[in-house]
Amino acid sequence: MEISARNLKEVCDIGGGANPLLNAAFIRSNAIDYAVLDISQSELDKAPDEYNKIQVDVGAPLNEFCARVGKARFDLVFTHMFLEHVEDPICVHQNIHAALRPGGLAIHFYPSPGNLPLVVNRLLPDTITRPLLRMAQPKRDMEGRQVKFPVFYAMCGGPSPALHAKFGKIGYDVLRHTGYIGHWYYDRFSVTRKLERAARVLLLKARIPLISYCLLILRKR
Ligand SMILES: C[S@@+](CC[C@H](N)C(=O)[O-])C[C@H]1O[C@@H](n2cnc3c(N)ncnc32)[C@H](O)[C@@H]1O
DSSP states (O other), X not given: OOTTTTTOOEEXXXXXXXXXXXXXXXXXXXXXXXXXXESOHHHHHHSOTTSEEEEOOTTSOHHHHHHHHOSSOEEEEEEESOGGGOSOHHHHHHHHHHHEXXXXXXXXXXXXXXXXXXXXXXXXXXXXXXXXXXXXXXXXXXXXXXXXXXXXXXXXXXXXXXHHHHHHHHTEEEEEEXXXXXXXXXXXXXXXXXXXXXXXXXXXXXXXXXXXXXXXXXXXX
8 A cells, every 4th residue: 555655644543552553754754644543542652652642442432433533534544453353343344434534445454263273262261372372472572562452353254245245334345355364373383384384275276265364445435
């Protein structure tokens, strides 16, 4: 997405928390009004002070959300590893829709639970998944900027007519929805890593949509 080439000036990072995606120097040099929204003030506090941080629940009722964030304000809203954490995705997508200008884009990158580690993460309690995650990703800063948040994976599936119909009903056109196979949870363990890499090729060849991540681009009508 070429923010500067398209001259997008009002940009919003939802669930940006401790790790806003856009670099502060890039925002300054392109004179972008960049808002970082997050439900957690303590997560926002971990991000540098130069960002415009707004503490808000993106799943709040529409009027409440718009009063805090504004209506038809943004050219571009994006989320990165956020949608899997929301319990009421319809409400969240409606709020994002209200915050966008007509023709504005919502770009989402989210995990989809089409693999064993994410199914385990979805079904088992934190007391079990946390130590497993620590084993798979020992360098992850779980007490700092890479906290493990509760997951629901609601409306976090791969491309399907049923899912696209839901976005259509909210008032979006689906410009792109791509599912990606493969993940990195086994990278520390050579046997499972090799098996997982081999399985990617087979799944792709057989066109079996065991998807791990999705890129979704929506345009407000
Ligand atoms: C896994 S973190 C992702 C942070 C960042 N986008 C990244 O990629 O590193 C998910 C973030 O979503 C925030 N979040 C969860 N539910 C939210 C909600 N209803 N409204 C706003 N933010 C929420 C969490 O506080 C957390 O900062």
